[in-house]
Amino acid sequence: MAAPLPYNREDLASQPPSLFPAYGSTVKRAPSQAPIAIPHTLTETSGPTGTWDRLMGPAVADLTRQHGGEPIGERIVVAGRVLDENERPVANTVVELWQANAAGRYVHGKDQHPAPLDPNFTGAGHVVTDDQGRYRFVTIKPGAYPWRNHANAWRPAHLHFSLLGPAFATRLVTQMYFPGDPLIAIDPIANAVPPGALERLIARFELGVTEPEWALGYIFDIVLRGRRATPMEP
Amino acid sequence: MPGQTPWQTVGPFFHYGLIRKGGADLVADCHDRRIRVVGRVIDGDGQPVPDALVEIWQADAAGRYAHPDDPDHRAADPSFPGFGRSATEEDGSFRFLTIRPGRVAGPGNSLQAPHIAIGIMARGMLKRLTTRLYFGDAPENVDDPILALVPPERRDTLIAKRDGDAWRLDIVLQGAAETVFFDC
Numbered sequence: 268m269a270a271p272l273p274y275n276r277e278d279l280a281s282q283p284p285s286l287f288p289a290y291g292s293t294v295k296r297a298p299s300q301a302p303i304a305i306p307h308t309l310t311e312t313s314g315p316t317g318t319w320d321r322l323m324g325p326a327v328a329d330l331t332r333q334h335g336g337e338p339i340g341e342r343i344v345v346a347g348r349v350l351d352e353n354e355r356p357v358a359n360t361v362v363e364l365w366q367a368n369a370a371g372r373y374v375h376g377k378d379q380h381p382a383p384l385d386p387n388f389t390g391a392g393h394v395v396t397d398d399q400g401r402y403r404f405v406t407i408k409p410g411a412y413p414w415r416n417h418a419n420a421w422r423p424a425h426l427h428f429s430l431l432g433p434a435f436a437t438r439l440v441t442q443m444y445f446p447g448d449p450l451i452a453i454d455p456i457a458n459a460v461p462p463g464a465l466e467r468l469i470a471r472f473e474l475g476v477t478e479p480e481w482a483l484g485y486i487f488d489i490v491l492r493g494r495r496a497t498p499m500e501p
Numbered sequence: 502m503p504g505q506t507p508w509q510t511v512g513p514f515f516h517y518g519l520i521r522k523g524g525a526d527l528v529a530d531c532h533d534r535r536i537r538v539v540g541r542v543i544d545g546d547g548q549p550v551p552d553a554l555v556e557i558w559q560a561d562a563a564g565r566y567a568h569p570d571d572p573d574h575r576a577a578d579p580s581f582p583g584f585g586r587s588a589t590e591e592d593g594s595f596r597f598l599t600i601r602p603g604r605v606a607g608p609g610n611s612l613q614a615p616h617i618a619i620g621i622m623a624r625g626m627l628k629r630l631t632t633r634l635y636f637g638d639a640p641e642n643v644d645d646p647i648l649a650l651v652p653p654e655r656r657d658t659l660i661a662k663r664d665g666d667a668w669r670l671d672i673v674l675q676g677a678a679e680t681v682f683f684d685c
Contacts, residue, residue, distance in 0.1 A: 270608060271570045276684065281505040283627040290510075292625025295545040296674050302630075302684040305647050306608050310618050311685045313568035314558060315584035322582060324521065352502055365518025375514040377552075391518040427512060429519060434570075435558045435618050436685055438629055442509040459627050460507040467506050490503045 273307035274436040274492045275352055281467075283459035290455040291416050307436060314434045319361050319395050327392035330364075330406040338388035340369025340407035342482040345443070345470065349400040349430060352493030356400025357437075362489075363393040363429040364404055371410030371424075380412050405482060411450055423450035423457065432491040443487045444469045508628035513552045515622075516588055520554075525587040527557075527599040534562060534600045537667035538634065541593040542621060545675030549593025553623035555672070557585045557597055557634075559616070564603025589623075596667075601636065607646040614641035614648065621672055630682045634670050637662045647683075655681050 286297035305311075315322060331338055345364075349357040367373045367390060370382035374389050388407060396402050409424050425442040432438065444451050446469055451457050457465060467490070476484025511519075528535045538557070542550040560566050560583065567577035587595040599617070607613040617634040635642050637660050642648055648656055658680045661668035673680050 275505075277628075278505045281507050283508060285627060285630070287627060290625070290627065293627060294625075295548075296550065296623060296625035297545075298630065298679055298682055299545075299675050300679055300681075302682045303650055304684040305650055307685065308607050308613060308647070309566060309571055309605050310558070310560070310613070310616065313566040313570045315582060316568055318567075318582055322521075322524070322584060350503060352505060354503060363518055365515060367514075373514040374517055378514055389517065427509075427515065427518060429511075429515075433568075435620070435631075438556075438620060439506060440508060440511045440622055440629065441506055456510060456627070460509075464504060464507050467504060468509065488503075490506045492505060493502075 271312040272494050274494050281464045287459040311436045312434045323393050326394045328394045330392045333389055334387040336387040338385050338407050343408050344476050344482050344484040346403040346476050347487040349396050349489045351491050358398045360396050362402045365391040366426045367409040369407050369410050371412030421450050423448045423454050437491045510627050511622040513624040520588050525585050525597045527585045538597040539667045540670045542589050543673045551591045553589040555587045555595040556620040558618045560602040560605050562600050562603050564605045611646045614639050614645035632680050632682050633659050635660045651681050
């Protein structure tokens with residue numbers, strides 16, 4: 268059998284290290300030994316596809332309409348494309364989103380931030396990209412919230428994104444930030460990303476995505492690992 | 502060429518976004534060939550990691566993936582998703598109900614031993630770690646082309662042991678018994 272075409276490796280100029288001591292929780296959770304490079308076999312180049320309803324349930328694209336009333340906060344549209352490094356759209360792949368509410372509080376039993384829950388906001392959704400790799404959510408702009416990493420530490424407002432892509436090797440979990448947020452520059456999680464790549468996590472305000480008299484629009488394009496043109500391993 | 506979007510930690514509050522009822526059950530409990538795959542995620546202090554997300558990806562019982570890369574994907578078991586997620590409990594434990602996968606082609610003309618690909622994410626982990634589970638009683642492990650890339654003294658960290666009706670493999674993030682993680 269012909270070997271499957273491998274995907275590009277993790278780009279060290281783009282990806283954070285496992286160990287980043289300014290983010291204190293990495294210190295005991297990062298491996299001390301280097302990962303062992305393995306060739307991509309069918310296991311790494313395949314992944315779940317086309318069974319999203321079964322794995323994830325029906326799509327939830329509008330997080331402001333999951334309850335009886337409207338959630339508190341600034342309504343936003345977050346849209347973009349999922350591409351690979353070869354600029355090809357990643358079609359029919361699931362995009363999952365979860366986030367805090369406008370007050371910076373998660374619907375999670377372990378979140379102890381004393382900010383109010385919103386009975387009209389859960390903050391979780393998922394959609395499948397179209398044939399051009401496009402996705403679109405309507406949600407509420409999340410609030411910043413404190414955490415205990417260091418004195419007076421606050422996470423910048425962010426959305427959590429999870430993507431599977433076409434293969435086990437293309438998995439991506441990331442966070443989207445908002446332009447102009449002064450907390451980004453002092454956030455150790457964001458700044459674990461190598462300089463130059465961090466800007467890829469900051470959405471762009473876009474009037475063309477903004478819905479008149481309804482919701483501000485942001486563009487967040489996501490780039491998954493691309494496939495190499497030849498089967499040669501380096 | 503656009504650059505890869507950077508990873509960020511999954512954080513401690515992913516459960517309501519990513520975990521769905523039954524998502525760790527790739528087969529029904531009454532499936533005649535079902536196995537349990539269990540273990541714990543352990544940190545560098547030997548403490549359980551109670552907020553990890555463990556994902557698995559595997560072939561069906563005949564070694565087929567329902568994915569176009571597999572030349573035999575049309576013959577793959579349509580009832581088997583191959584993918585599962587389990588959030589760890591307070592004691593760091595995860596659990597899946599699945600089946601033992603068949604052999605999958607490896608590099609060249611090789612065949613791989615039955616294996617399950619594993620991804621681990623958590624608060625304090627800026628990006629996913631990947632590893633594999635092999636079965637302790639599989640004679641095919643001896644000439645598995647991926648295990649052969651692992652120093653012999655560390656291969657045990659990838660080999661699950663029988664524990665009653667389960668296969669058990671702990672994932673040690675750091676330290677003397679550190680699991681082998683892959684750059685894949």
